Amino acid sequence: MMDYDKMYFTKTEMSQTVPASGNNNNILQYSTDAYADSFDLSLLPSDSEVPLSPQSELNAQSPQISLDYIPATIYHDVPMKVEKPWNENESIRSVPDVSNDHQQQQTSVLLQQLQKHYQLYPSPLPSPPQENCFNTTVYPPSPCPSIDHNLTSFTIKQEYHNLPPSPPDSNGAPSPYCEIKSEPDTDSETTLIDINSLLEKTLSDCEQDQKCTQQQAPQDHQLLREYLQDTSFQKKHNLKPLALESLIGGFGERGDIEPFISLALEDAKRDAQAICASLQISPDPKQWTTAQVHAWIRSTIEQFKLPPIEELEMKFPEDGAALSCLTQDEFHRRASEAGTTIHAQLEIWKLACSDNFSSLSGPSTSQGTSGWTAELGHSADISDDEDEDMEPPQLPSPGASSLPSTLNTKPSGRTGGSHIHLWQFLKELLASPQHHGTAIRWLDRSKGVFKIEDSVRVAKLWGRRKNRPAMNYDKLSRSIRQYYKKGIMKKTERSQRLVYQFCHPYNL
DNA sequence: GATTAGGAACTGC
DNA sequence: GCAGTTCCTAATC
Numbered sequence A: 001m002m003d004y005d006k007m008y009f010t011k012t013e014m015s016q017t018v019p020a021s022g023n024n025n026n027i028l029q030y031s032t033d034a035y036a037d038s039f040d041l042s043l044l045p046s047d048s049e050v051p052l053s054p055q056s057e058l059n060a061q062s063p064q065i066s067l068d069y070i071p072a073t074i075y076h077d078v079p080m081k082v083e084k085p086w087n088e089n090e091s092i093r094s095v096p097d098v099s100n101d102h103q104q105q106q107t108s109v110l111l112q113q114l115q116k117h118y119q120l121y122p123s124p125l126p127s128p129p130q131e132n133c134f135n136t137t138v139y140p141p142s143p144c145p146s147i148d149h150n151l152t153s154f155t156i157k158q159e160y161h162n163l164p165p166s167p168p169d170s171n172g173a174p175s176p177y178c179e180i181k182s183e184p185d186t187d188s189e190t191t192l193i194d195i196n197s198l199l200e201k202t203l204s205d206c207e208q209d210q211k212c213t214q215q216q217a218p219q220d221h222q223l224l225r226e227y228l229q230d231t232s233f234q235k236k237h238n239l240k241p242l243a244l245e246s247l248i249g250g251f252g253e254r255g256d257i258e259p260f261i262s263l264a265l266e267d268a269k270r271d272a273q274a275i276c277a278s279l280q281i282s283p284d285p286k287q288w289t290t291a292q293v294h295a296w297i298r299s300t301i302e303q304f305k306l307p308p309i310e311e312l313e314m315k316f317p318e319d320g321a322a323l324s325c326l327t328q329d330e331f332h333r334r335a336s337e338a339g340t341t342i343h344a345q346l347e348i349w350k351l352a353c354s355d356n357f358s359s360l361s362g363p364s365t366s367q368g369t370s371g372w373t374a375e376l377g378h379s380a381d382i383s384d385d386e387d388e389d390m391e392p393p394q395l396p397s398p399g400a401s402s403l404p405s406t407l408n409t410k411p412s413g414r415t416g417g418s419h420i421h422l423w424q425f426l427k428e429l430l431a432s433p434q435h436h437g438t439a440i441r442w443l444d445r446s447k448g449v450f451k452i453e454d455s456v457r458v459a460k461l462w463g464r465r466k467n468r469p470a471m472n473y474d475k476l477s478r479s480i481r482q483y484y485k486k487g488i489m490k491k492t493e494r495s496q497r498l499v500y501q502f503c504h505p506y507n508l
Numbered sequence B: 001g002a003t004t005a006g007g008a009a010c011t012g013c
Numbered sequence C: 001g002c003a004g005t006t007c008c009t010a011a012t013c
Helices: A033-038 A054-059 A104-117 A195-208 A212-229 A232-236 A244-250 A254-279 A290-303 A320-325 A328-353 A355-361 A369-375 A384-389 A422-430 A455-465 A473-486
Strands: A006-010 A080-082 A133-138 A154-159 A190-194 A440-444 A449-452 A499-502
Touching: A254 A290, A290 A320, A290 A328, A320 A328, A422 A440, A422 A455, A422 A473, A455 A473
Parallel strands: none
Antiparallel strands: A006 A190, A080 A133, A133 A154, A440 A449, A449 A499
């Protein structure tokens, strides 16, 4: 195994977005391309303001964020004002979008796999860049009742201070020591960092991804670790601290972990795409031949710098379908720790290529999860009925039983569960034009204007989701109209039948 | 007739 | 208390 140089750092604040909504479990945030394209940063107020929910903003100037506003969603491609990025030539990438609430069992599996996939040591750590300091401001959409772009933001500074180079490692290469100083008034933590593994992983990502996304991988890894590590934001705003332990088995709010899941899945997806292209294999492990299985395992070994497996062909004679059925213990038995990691990686691939991935992470941009399956040849062409009636396939979940019952509770009947807001549901439909384009579609996505083409169908779908067989468009539209008062939707400038408009930022 | 708009009571969580 | 749901009347397209 490689020698790991260690890096000590003290955590400070970091950027986090806090979409304000009354229900953090159900925040849907789909593609924000339009938002990124259209939103004028100059409209934003000064930083350090806290986005408020419609209700809290209406009621009073809330002194602090309530627990309801624990960040449930980190917005994909949210514009980030980077005053001093660590590499001027690199684009800072925000955390991918996430959305639906459901598939909690998958979540537990995924979290376990993420722990393995990212080799999450007791303290998963960021790999600071070479620049000394950066100051990032993230402007989260704020579900304010008005449409005056009354967005707020947090400015959270994170400073990296390079320390003198460490003694050379076994290869003679100096190892970076880095200290991140916290501000005096913040809680500080000192943690040991395995920076080389992170760097090697990110370099591996870059090598495998021949597109410009390779420039983004290091940030993704860093963001993932920072999100996992940082609790200063929650403490500052009296939110529930998010501990890694909670991710692995004790989290209670789905919203707590969605950003991490989505981010990691995005990263996994990117890795997988590159490997698929490189090895000329299907993204679906179950379709692999035995030879492809071996090629993939070798690739994974190389990717994660795992010990080589002797007599690989003998130890893993299965094809992809059979391999997918092997348990973690079996992998471990055959290949020790390397086997465990390979199993973890395989689970991520399986999840990433499944429809559950897209449903777990929510509809996405062409770069997002849906695009992943589409790009790699998986048909998503499912009829409305099939889509709506389809039960999510059950993924193997060795650790699911240890999860809190709240997360093991299966959503009532379909993906997304019944605890979804109407506006979220509508956006869900809008985000799947291939499935629901005949029922509802965007007229002007950047403005959040959409049209219900088939009111009966939309109402039917909504009724199914909410287990309200008597739902009809009259009732549904009444609910939509309730959103007028709440600032979630508004009447269109020129009244048109069956045309509604989301208020900013619900249109994002 | 279908849709829009909104009041009011009610339900489920 | 919130987020709808249900029922209703009236207006508009």
